[in-house]
Amino acid sequence: MLEVLIFATLNGLVTGFLLFMLASGLTLIFSMMGVLNFAHASFYMLGAYAAYSLSLYFGFWTGLIFAPLIVGALGAVVERYGLRRVHQSGHVAELVFTFGLAFLIEEAVQFFWGRDTKNYQTPELLDFALFTLLGQEFSAYRGFMIAISIGIFIALYYVLTKSRVGIIIQAAITHPQTVANLGHNVPLIFMGVFGVGTALAGLAGVIAGPVLTTFPGMATVLGSIVFVIVVIGGLGSLAGAFIASLLIGLLQSYAIASDVGMPDLLNLLGVSFDRSHPLNDLWTISLPQIAPLLPFLLLVLVLIFRPTGLMGKREE
Amino acid sequence: MLLLKKSSIWIAFLIALVTLPQLFDSILAVSILNQMTIAIVFALSYNMLLGQGGMLSFGHAVYFGLGGFLSVHALLLIEYETMVFSILWIPLIGGLFGLLAGLFIGSFSTHKAGTVFAMISLGIGELIAASSLIFSSFFGGEAGISGDRTFGPLFFGIDFAQNLEIYYLAAFWVFLATLFMYLFTQTPAGRMANAVRDNPERAEFIGYSARRVRFISFCAAGMFAGIAGGLFALNYEFITEENLNAATSGRVLLMAYIGGLGYFIGPIIGAVVLTLMNSLLSNYSELWMLYLGIMFLLTVMFLPRGFAGFIMMHQVAWVRGNMKMLIKPYTLTGVPAALFALCTIALIEMSHTEEEVFHFLGLELNTASSATWIITTVIAAAAFYAVRKSLHQLSEAWDTANAIPKEERA
Numbered sequence A: 001m002l003e004v005l006i007f008a009t010l011n012g013l014v015t016g017f018l019l020f021m022l023a024s025g026l027t028l029i030f031s032m033m034g035v036l037n038f039a040h041a042s043f044y045m046l047g048a049y050a051a052y053s054l055s056l057y058f059g060f061w062t063g064l065i066f067a068p069l070i071v072g073a074l075g076a077v078v079e080r081y082g083l084r085r086v087h088q089s090g091h092v093a094e095l096v097f098t099f100g101l102a103f104l105i106e107e108a109v110q111f112f113w114g115r116d117t118k119n120y121q122t123p124e125l126l127d128f129a130l131f132t133l134l135g136q137e138f139s140a141y142r143g144f145m146i147a148i149s150i151g152i153f154i155a156l157y158y159v160l161t162k163s164r165v166g167i168i169i170q171a172a173i174t175h176p177q178t179v180a181n182l183g184h185n186v187p188l189i190f191m192g193v194f195g196v197g198t199a200l201a202g203l204a205g206v207i208a209g210p211v212l213t214t215f216p217g218m219a220t221v222l223g224s225i226v227f228v229i230v231v232i233g234g235l236g237s238l239a240g241a242f243i244a245s246l247l248i249g250l251l252q253s254y255a256i257a258s259d260v261g262m263p264d265l266l267n268l269l270g271v272s273f274d275r276s277h278p279l280n281d282l283w284t285i286s287l288p289q290i291a292p293l294l295p296f297l298l299l300v301l302v303l304i305f306r307p308t309g310l311m312g313k314r315e316e
Numbered sequence B: 001m002l003l004l005k006k007s008s009i010w011i012a013f014l015i016a017l018v019t020l021p022q023l024f025d026s027i028l029a030v031s032i033l034n035q036m037t038i039a040i041v042f043a044l045s046y047n048m049l050l051g052q053g054g055m056l057s058f059g060h061a062v063y064f065g066l067g068g069f070l071s072v073h074a075l076l077l078i079e080y081e082t083m084v085f086s087i088l089w090i091p092l093i094g095g096l097f098g099l100l101a102g103l104f105i106g107s108f109s110t111h112k113a114g115t116v117f118a119m120i121s122l123g124i125g126e127l128i129a130a131s132s133l134i135f136s137s138f139f140g141g142e143a144g145i146s147g148d149r150t151f152g153p154l155f156f157g158i159d160f161a162q163n164l165e166i167y168y169l170a171a172f173w174v175f176l177a178t179l180f181m182y183l184f185t186q187t188p189a190g191r192m193a194n195a196v197r198d199n200p201e202r203a204e205f206i207g208y209s210a211r212r213v214r215f216i217s218f219c220a221a222g223m224f225a226g227i228a229g230g231l232f233a234l235n236y237e238f239i240t241e242e243n244l245n246a247a248t249s250g251r252v253l254l255m256a257y258i259g260g261l262g263y264f265i266g267p268i269i270g271a272v273v274l275t276l277m278n279s280l281l282s283n284y285s286e287l288w289m290l291y292l293g294i295m296f297l298l299t300v301m302f303l304p305r306g307f308a309g310f311i312m313m314h315q316v317a318w319v320r321g322n323m324k325m326l327i328k329p330y331t332l333t334g335v336p337a338a339l340f341a342l343c344t345i346a347l348i349e350m351s352h353t354e355e356e357v358f359h360f361l362g363l364e365l366n367t368a369s370s371a372t373w374i375i376t377t378v379i380a381a382a383a384f385y386a387v388r389k390s391l392h393q394l395s396e397a398w399d400t401a402n403a404i405p406k407e408e409r410a
Helices: A002-033 A040-058 A060-089 A091-113 A140-162 A164-174 A176-181 A186-212 A218-233 A238-257 A262-269 A287-305 B002-023 B027-052 B061-079 B087-109 B114-134 B163-186 B188-198 B200-205 B210-236 B246-259 B266-284 B288-302 B306-312 B315-319 B323-352 B370-402
Strands: A129-133 A136-139 B357-360 B363-366
Touching (some): A002 A040, A002 A129, A002 A136, A002 A140, A002 A164, A002 A186, A002 A218, A002 A238, A040 A060, A040 A091, A040 A186, A040 A218, A060 A186, A060 B288, A091 B246, A091 B288, A129 A140, A136 A140, A140 A164, A140 A238, A164 A176, A164 A186, A176 A186, A186 A218, A218 B114, A238 A287, A287 B114, B002 B027, B002 B163, B027 B163, B027 B188, B027 B210, B061 B087, B061 B114, B061 B246, B087 B163, B114 B246, B163 B210, B188 B200, B188 B210, B246 B288, B266 B288, B266 B306, B315 B323, B315 B370, B323 B357, B323 B370, B363 B370
Antiparallel strands (some): A129 A136, B357 B363
């Protein structure tokens, strides 16, 4: 029981930190441009595929460094030549644009890399068990994933709150015109933030690709979950995104690892239903079965009862 | 006279609906027409939300799918003789259930428009799509459920076994649904939906509850999506989880947006164009989804008001009788643009195909020789350059065609 709990916690943390790498870029982009980037998870997928291709020729570590750079550059191009133009047509058009972009990237990935799952492997260097606990191994690669994510979180936090660039970015979010009047190139800052945000998504893809498999549907699998996190955490709040990422990661991990379900609850209540009952599906449901549903349930509940999310600012 | 003028377009629509399957009577054509009827109702119902009411939904397929599932269950009821009624009423059952789902979901999701609404619709869409796989006794799991439409009592001797018979049944409902959706835009509720879309605060100041106005549009949109789902169930006689998941929700957004959101006719254009692309292009190329994605992005970037908006842009020039001025500049830009598009498609297809000789528009392109590649690339580049160069004269001609004549200037 204890080892299940410990491993569920560790796996939850791995997922949570990974989700945070995606969510941090998304929430930053949202606070700058006021638009939720539907294609964010697609950049994550591009990161995984680019790293896979690079790793074939130059090894994993080259992919780890260059794939996020390529993805970030692509993101900057999308902002400069796509989003900036669509911005004039309003928020709905921007949202719809990123939606179409996600669609296009998925098709393009299938065009360039094919529909099959890619054999993207963890590097040999990290192919050992970091520790063995109560008979279960925890792979070094998962530890590496956690280390990278925490590193990114600290670096991001430091850059945004302590460095000069971070202060200009924060000012540009709330007072773009004043910042422009002070002589800063605000559109360039926007492009940079979009590029860095997508590069972070790309990095998440690079390190997640070997573990969560690299296939054309990987963006769809994570795409809506990242949205859920950003909304639950409060749109535009980095701290909120951090809490929500860990919350969702742990929630899903515990739900999958658990072995309780509706039958247990019914037993507890002393009720029982016949197998032929029309709602038999409902009475036999188990918690691992509905694990993928939980984030969306949470999303709807949060939006109904607290539309600003956990840490979101009060709406004007 | 005014009534005749107003109803003339509806009479034309009716005539088109009736005569199209006579003009195109192949099996393929009738099946495409059937898909079109479904798509038209679905896209129009989506436009009620986004175009008329300003609510961006990423989960509109929920109402379509639920309506469809209920309709297949209704077909099963008829089959097992639990209840006996003509299948003519099946779309109404779909609509009723779409309305019920709309009443329930709308009761808590229409507080706000904008991002909050979009996110709730996304969450609900994912929730229902995921739970449809869990509750397999109603939704049939991944395989879905299927029925048979021929068991109902005969309708004037018709048993609706043929696709053409189903087409006429669908055409009847499409006409009614389109008419009612148009009439809805003319009611106070429809007009207020526009007002709330444009400025909810002002609408509240004149005494309307923005939430209530949204709620009414939302329920109506759910109902018409359910009718479309019922038509789908009748046409295909089966329905699966795919029909209520995010991909279907995305497709209807694409249709409505490409067609043009602000105009009533926009989603109809979008539904027709996309259905045609879907059924015809997919025969020629397995990459048609890629082209669709490219077309969609280009539409959002360059024609933010869709095809309908592009057509309506010419209203001023048309009224002033200046359309002739635009023919030459349009040809000068359009021909190289088309050439560029064709060359790009050829390049994409050539890099995708595994055959050595690639047949494209009657040409036989040898994919093994580098000369083919270089020539195609050069033509594409030249065409692109020509487009860039000709844009200037196009915008000049556009300005003259739309200019206010001197005598009209105050």
